[in-house]
Amino acid sequence: MNKTVNQKAWFLVLPVLVLVAFSAVIPLMTVVNYSVQDTFGNNIFYWVGLEWFEEILNSERIHNALGRQIIFTSIIMLIEIPLGIFIALQMPKKNGLWSSLCLVLIALPLLIPWNVVGTIWQIFGRIDIGLLGYSLNALGIDYNYVQNPLHAWITIIVMDVWHWTSLVVLLCYAGLQSIPDAYYQAAKIDQASRINIFRYIELPKMAGVLLIASLLRFMDSFMIYTEPFVLTGGGPGNVTTFLSIDLVKMAIGQFDLGPAAAFSLMYFLVILLISWVFFTVMTNLDKKEGV
Amino acid sequence: MAELVFSTKKRKPWIKKSAVIMIIYILFLLIPIYWLLNMSLKTNNEILGQFSMWPENLTFANYLVIFTDPSWYWGYFNSIIYVLLNTVISLAVALPAAYAFSRYSFMGDKHLFFWLLTNRMAPPAVFALPFFQLYSSVGLFDTHIAVALAHTLFNVPLAVWILEGFMRGVPKEIDETAYIDGYGFFTFFAKIFTPLISSGIGVVAFFCFMFSWVELLLSRTLTSVDAKSIAATMTRTVSAAGLDWGVLSAAGILTIIPGALVIYFVRNHIAKGFAMGRV
Numbered sequence: 021m022n023k024t025v026n027q028k029a030w031f032l033v034l035p036v037l038v039l040v041a042f043s044a045v046i047p048l049m050t051v052v053n054y055s056v057q058d059t060f061g062n063n064i065f066y067w068v069g070l071e072w073f074e075e076i077l078n079s080e081r082i083h084n085a086l087g088r089q090i091i092f093t094s095i096i097m098l099i100e101i102p103l104g105i106f107i108a109l110q111m112p113k114k115n116g117l118w119s120s121l122c123l124v125l126i127a128l129p130l131l132i133p134w135n136v137v138g139t140i141w142q143i144f145g146r147i148d149i150g151l152l153g154y155s156l157n158a159l160g161i162d163y164n165y166v167q168n169p170l171h172a173w174i175t176i177i178v179m180d181v182w183h184w185t186s187l188v189v190l191l192c193y194a195g196l197q198s199i200p201d202a203y204y205q206a207a208k209i210d211q212a213s214r215i216n217i218f219r220y221i222e223l224p225k226m227a228g229v230l231l232i233a234s235l236l237r238f239m240d241s242f243m244i245y246t247e248p249f250v251l252t253g254g255g256p257g258n259v260t261t262f263l264s265i266d267l268v269k270m271a272i273g274q275f276d277l278g279p280a281a282a283f284s285l286m287y288f289l290v291i292l293l294i295s296w297v298f299f300t301v302m303t304n305l306d307k308k309e310g311v
Numbered sequence: 312m313a314e315l316v317f318s319t320k321k322r323k324p325w326i327k328k329s330a331v332i333m334i335i336y337i338l339f340l341l342i343p344i345y346w347l348l349n350m351s352l353k354t355n356n357e358i359l360g361q362f363s364m365w366p367e368n369l370t371f372a373n374y375l376v377i378f379t380d381p382s383w384y385w386g387y388f389n390s391i392i393y394v395l396l397n398t399v400i401s402l403a404v405a406l407p408a409a410y411a412f413s414r415y416s417f418m419g420d421k422h423l424f425f426w427l428l429t430n431r432m433a434p435p436a437v438f439a440l441p442f443f444q445l446y447s448s449v450g451l452f453d454t455h456i457a458v459a460l461a462h463t464l465f466n467v468p469l470a471v472w473i474l475e476g477f478m479r480g481v482p483k484e485i486d487e488t489a490y491i492d493g494y495g496f497f498t499f500f501a502k503i504f505t506p507l508i509s510s511g512i513g514v515v516a517f518f519c520f521m522f523s524w525v526e527l528l529l530s531r532t533l534t535s536v537d538a539k540s541i542a543a544t545m546t547r548t549v550s551a552a553g554l555d556w557g558v559l560s561a562a563g564i565l566t567i568i569p570g571a572l573v574i575y576f577v578r579n580h581i582a583k584g585f586a587m588g589r590v
Contacts, residue, residue: 023415036408047442048441109329125340135545136563143347242434264435268439271436277440
């Protein structure tokens, strides 16, 4: 749609601007402020320049947390995106009771408070009272997510797949719904195979929503805090301490304001950078389709 | 020809493969939730004493604890209050902004749009401490409005984004015709435009509700007693009074109900909504 140039449109954006300035810019400035100062307490601050940033960049603790974060995000995206596409293809195509039921049930995990998601899996995985832990142990597998690092990781990943695959399914389903029947009929006349239908009709139509799905999954998994915090508390040891958990430990647990602020800024910038790439690709795709 | 005969002979299976896969996936989603429900209907003795697939001595005592103890049920009220506040604020500021982005081009519009989105990308962990200081210094700490405002950080960008997608779908000629017919901006917006994007508004309300309802970190940091959310109540009970699995499970089950109701109402728009109106 070609838009009219109208500078007065700024007035319509003004409320958002004021609100976001209050709830984002001011706090962010506080963070910037802390990141370049140190304190002896009593609210006396002095300038330390980029020392905190150097400290964070050289901190092994942060490197490890970042490494864990990258591994976690890659694994869950590699599982959730293909699985989401696969499930979306199995969704009933006709609107009816069965498809409504599927939609409602599939969306259910998305509406559960994140700490409850943690609680659900905490209980579900326990070896004494949880169905999963109990049955695995009954089968002779020595499963214990509280003590075994590998089991803790697997549990967190399964939990995330359980929690978020539905988002990918719903997005892909929306993309699939927008394909006109005529496309499928044409494919049938051409005797296209199932794989070719997927490759040349369904996948291109889903490209846009898949990008949104990847963007959302990337952002949210990179900021994950509540679910692992409730499930494992970052343990056993530090093996499931992801970036956000580490940051909250540093800022609110130990009250190391300077390093925490420097850490925050770099953390935010990394997410921003990657999201910007996604966003640019997405807007270009929008233009190409002429939406 | 032989092929053709073969293909007509192929009988339709009694149940489709896709339906089987759907059922397996849905079971995967529901079994952990069922387990929580199972726990919530047992006494603590039964939970810890024996392992059973369903409650042998069905009890509603855990729910009774929640319905009679103010520190529990106020958690739900507090959560609902700030979630609703947040939804109203987000919609009120996002509607005009989304209209501006979808209809006009103005200086810096693309940068502004991306900058708004960056707030959706900001990790709440980054903002937890500065929010705490900001709201303490303006005297809003432990109020519903503080949590509602903090949650606008990620809900307003999302609301603008989704609404812009829906508004793009409304032909511009409608605006122009209305202006020619003598409608002012506000009457046009309220009487003609809003009904046209009502499904979009429903979807946005759903999303604001959802993300505000599920969030824990900010709501826990910004409240202590008067506005304590149910999520915070749950995590604190765990750490303070040992583990009362039964009551904790019951509280969890009760947090699922509002979400399930909301999904049911928007079920026909939910898929399009998740695609931000961009399909």
